[in-house]
Amino acid sequence: MRVATWNVNSVNARLETVVRWFEEAQPDVACLQEIKCVDEKFPAEAFERLGYNLAIHGQKTYNGVAILSKTPLEDVRKGLPGDPTDEQARYLEAVISGPRPVRIASIYLPNGNPISTEKFDYKLAWMARLNAHAKDLLALEEPLALVGDYNVIPEARDAAHPEHWTKDALAQPESRAAFQALKWLGFTEAFMAVDGAPESYTFWDYQAGAWQRNNGIRIDHALLSPQAADLLTGCVIHKHVRGWEKPSDHVPVMIELNL
DNA sequence: ATGGTAGACCTTCTA
Numbered sequence: 147m148r149v150a151t152w153n154v155n156s157v158n159a160r161l162e163t164v165v166r167w168f169e170e171a172q173p174d175v176a177c178l179q180e181i182k183c184v185d186e187k188f189p190a191e192a193f194e195r196l197g198y199n200l201a202i203h204g205q206k207t208y209n210g211v212a213i214l215s216k217t218p219l220e221d222v223r224k225g226l227p228g229d230p231t232d233e234q235a236r237y238l239e240a241v242i243s244g245p246r247p248v249r250i251a252s253i254y255l256p257n258g259n260p261i262s263t264e265k266f267d268y269k270l271a272w273m274a275r276l277n278a279h280a281k282d283l284l285a286l287e288e289p290l291a292l293v294g295d296y297n298v299i300p301e302a303r304d305a306a307h308p309e310h311w312t313k314d315a316l317a318q319p320e321s322r323a324a325f326q327a328l329k330w331l332g333f334t335e336a337f338m339a340v341d342g343a344p345e346s347y348t349f350w351d352y353q354a355g356a357w358q359r360n361n362g363i364r365i366d367h368a369l370l371s372p373q374a375a376d377l378l379t380g381c382v383i384h385k386h387v388r389g390w391e392k393p394s395d396h397v398p399v400m401i402e403l404n405l
Numbered sequence: 406a407t408g409g410t411a412g413a414c415c416t417t418c419t420a
Contacts, residue, residue, distance in 0.1 A: 155411075155412070155420085156411090156412055156413075158412095158413095159411085159412060159413085180412095180420090182412070182413065183413090206413090207412085207413050207414070207418085207419090208413085208418085208419065208420095209419095257419075257420060259419090259420075265419095297420095351409095351410080351420090352409090352410035352411055352420095353408080353409045353410045353411090354408085354409050354410085355409090356410095395410090395411080395420085
């Protein structure tokens with residue numbers, strides 16, 4: 147089973163590009179982030195035509211996450227538990243039905259910039275809530291994948307120019323520590339388990355010719371429970387998609403599970 | 406030190 151994660155930077159502005167990639171890569175499950183629309187504005191027909199079932203947790207203008215699956219989605223949870231006042235659509239969880247069900251979450255972790263503002267506090271509070279919820283999910287002892295745009299550069303090797311990011315929320319020690327703490331609950335980071343090559347980025351800024359200079363960062367991650375890690379056979383970053391017409395600034399990351 | 410790009414949407418915010 148192929149499970150992808152992709153921050154599409156507006157599913158409506160990107161529809162042609164996104165459909166092109168779906169037809170090429172044929173994911174069984176795809177988790178999208180930054181759809182940037184309410185549920186009613188999601189171009190559902192385009193994906194239903196390709197044979198997908200949809201779960202959408204949208205929001206006007208900003209954020210928004212979705213899960214598309216070839217098999218029906220069950221036990222859908224919208225929003226990250228832990229703060230009922232949080233109105234940002236950044237978390238969606240569902241169980242992918244099948245002979246061996248897999249629980250999947252589509253995550254759009256807060257950016258957190260600038261770091262001297264409440265935006266960074268919100269990022270760290272959100273990460274604490276994610277870690278608490280992830281701990282509960284691990285206790286279920288089932289195949290589980292938490293995939294998405296984590297907005298965290300885990301290590302210096304995950305940036306072409308680590309020195310550019312020292313004042314950025316994506317590379318702060320607090321951000322990295324929270325991501326490490328999440329992994330240490332018992333997750334396997336799919337990319338590091340399978341490949342782990344340096345200079346393997348998932349995001350290149352639109353500005354300053356970042357793509358042309360390969361000035362990228364690796365911030366889109368797939369974390370697997372032990373029961374899912376046992377099934378892991380591959381993890382590929384679809385870098386070439388960044389060179390297409392009208393690209394997102396992120397590229398898809400695809401994991402393969404043996405089921 | 407600045408500005409460079411992209412998307413939603415109404416003027417500026419987010420990234």
